[in-house]
Structures are given as C-alpha cells and as structure tokens.
Amino acid sequence: AWHNDTGEGRPGVTLTMGLEYLPQNQNPRPLDVLPLYLDVNLNVGGTNTFDVPPGQSRKSWEFEMPISGRLLGMSGHLHDYGVQVVLEDVATGKVLARVPAIRDAEGRVRKMSRQLPGVRGAGIRLRAGRRYRVTGFYDNPTGQTLVNGAMASMVGIFAPDDYRQWPAIDESDPTFQRDLASLELRGMAARAEPDPEGHDHGVHGHDHPAPTP
Numbered sequence: 138a139w140h141n142d143t144g145e146g147r148p149g150v151t152l153t154m155g156l157e158y159l160p161q162n163q164n165p166r167p168l169d170v171l172p173l174y175l176d177v178n179l180n181v182g183g184t185n186t187f188d189v190p191p192g193q194s195r196k197s198w199e200f201e202m203p204i205s206g207r208l209l210g211m212s213g214h215l216h217d218y219g220v221q222v223v224l225e226d227v228a229t230g231k232v233l234a235r236v237p238a239i240r241d242a243e244g245r246v247r248k249m250s251r252q253l254p255g256v257r258g259a260g261i262r263l264r265a266g267r268r269y270r271v272t273g274f275y276d277n278p279t280g281q282t283l284v285n286g287a288m289a290s291m292v293g294i295f296a297p298d299d300y301r302q303w304p305a306i307d308e309s310d311p312t313f314q315r316d317l318a319s320l321e322l323r324g325m326a327a328r329a330e331p332d333p334e335g336h337d338h339g340v341h342g343h344d345h346p347a348p349t350p
Contacts, residue, residue, distance in 0.1 A: 170209065173295040175200070175224065175271040178288070182315035186285040189218065189275045196289060197272040199227055204302045205265045209255025211293035212236055217245040218283070220274040222291045227268040233261050236291055244278055260296065 141147055159167045177196045178185045187196060213222040213236040224234040234254075238246045254260050263269065273289020297303065307313065 168209070168296045169300065170294050170296045173208065173211075173293040174290065175292070176288075176290040177222075177271055177273040181312050182319040184285070185288055185290070187287055188285060189277045189283040189287045191277050191280050191282065193274070193276050195272050195274050196287075197270050199268055199270045201268050202263050202265050203304050204297050204299065206263055206295050206297040207255060207260035208234065208263055209260040209294045209296055210251065210253045211291055212251040213238075213249045213289070213291045215246050215249065215273065215275075215289055216287045218275050218277045218279075219246050219287065219289060220276050222289055223272045223274070224291055225270050225272070227270050233263075233269070234291065234293075244276060255294070255296070263295070265302070 141150075161167065175198070176185050177198045178187045179198050179200075208224075211224075211234050215222065215238045219238050220240075221235060221237040223232055223236075225232045234252060236252060237250050239248050239250060240246055271289075271291050273287070275287060275289075277283060
C-alpha cells in the first residue's frame with residue numbers, strides 16, 4: 138500500500154511489483170477470491186478521514202453482506218495512535234476478527250498485523266443478509282484533537298460461496314454515480330498537474346473508500 142500524498146510528481150520514482158501464480162492442479166486447488174474492503178468512515182465520493190479526540194475513542198460502520206462466503210485472511214489500515222480494527226457480528230456481539238496495530242513506545246503505528254484463518258482452517262463465515270460491524274480503536278495521548286488525523290479499515294480476502302449470486306452493477310444507482318464522479322474528478326486533477334519531464338502519471342494514489350459489498 139503506497140501512494141504519493143505530497144501533491145507533487147516524483148520524477149525517477151518507480152514501483153516494481155511481482156505476482157506469483159499457482160497452477161490449477163495445485164493441491165489444494167487455488168480458490169477464486171475477491172478483495173473485501175471495510176471502512177469505519179465510509180463516505181463514497183468523499184474523504185474517509187476523521188477526527189480523533191484525546192484519550193481512547195472508537196468509530197464504527199455497520200453493513201450487510203450481499204452473499205455468503207468465507208473470510209480467508211485480513212489485515213488493516215490505521216494512522217498513528219491507532220490500536221486495532223475489529224469485525225463483529227451485530228446481532229450476537231461476537232468478535233469475528235481482530236487486527237492489532239504494531240506500535241512504538243509513543244503509540245505511533247509501525248505496521249499492521251495480519252490474520253490468516255483460511256490457511257490452517259476454513260476461514261471466517263460471513264452470511265448473506267446478516268449485519269456486521271467494523272470498528273477502529275484509537276488512543277490519542279497528545280491531549281489535542283487530531284483533525285482529520287485518522288483512518289481505520291479492515292481489508293481481507295473473501296471467497297464467495299457462489300459468484301453467481303453477486304449483485305449486478307446498477308449504473309443508475311446514486312452511490313455508484315457519486316463514486317464514479319469522484320474518480321473522474323480526481324483523474325482530471327491528476328492530469329492537470331504539471332510534470333517537469335512531461336510524463337503522464339495518470340491518477341495519483343489517494344486513500345479512497347470503495348463501496349462496501
């Protein structure tokens with residue numbers, strides 16, 4: 138997860154990413170999966186940052202799964218003074234997944250842990266029509282409110298039981314249109330940014346909330 142948040146081009150900077158593929162006859166056979174993005178401050182078309190008051194605080198978002206499947210692995214994203222991101226069943230209050238931050242002595246986040254319940258087990262069952270809650274926890278020792286100083290999300294690998302049950306995209310949906318408009322706006326802003334070497338960098342990376350499935 139890397140993005141240039143300076144607002145300026147970075148001539149000479151490159152990013153190399155390698156992907157390893159497994160054969161289909163691998164035992165056990167590789168699964169078809171989808172990315173799952175759960176943000177505690179889902180604001181489609183806007184920013185997902187929020188204020189953090191002094192001391193301990195939390196921020197949550199509830200959602201409903203459109204199809205059933207298994208959560209095979211997860212990690213998360215927090216800013217400094219973030220403690221953990223938690224996924225729970227709303228009806229029962231049962232914690233299904235917990236991703237703690239790895240922090241230094243001052244509470245600054247150095248990296249996020251990851252959980253892989255689908256490697257040595259069946260993963261975490263998520264059911265269609267059931268409500269879940271994702272919560273980000275912060276502990277701000279500065280004594281001041283950190284304005285737009287935080288984000289909190291859980292990202293995971295989701296294996297649907299049946300891809301055919303995934304809802305079709307409705308391009309007339311207001312949420313879809315709002316998200317599309319924001320991406321187009323950011324794309325135009327990125328194309329308008331001058332580059333001393335004349336390169337077209339496309340859209341600069343931003344923390345942008347994707348709609349929760």
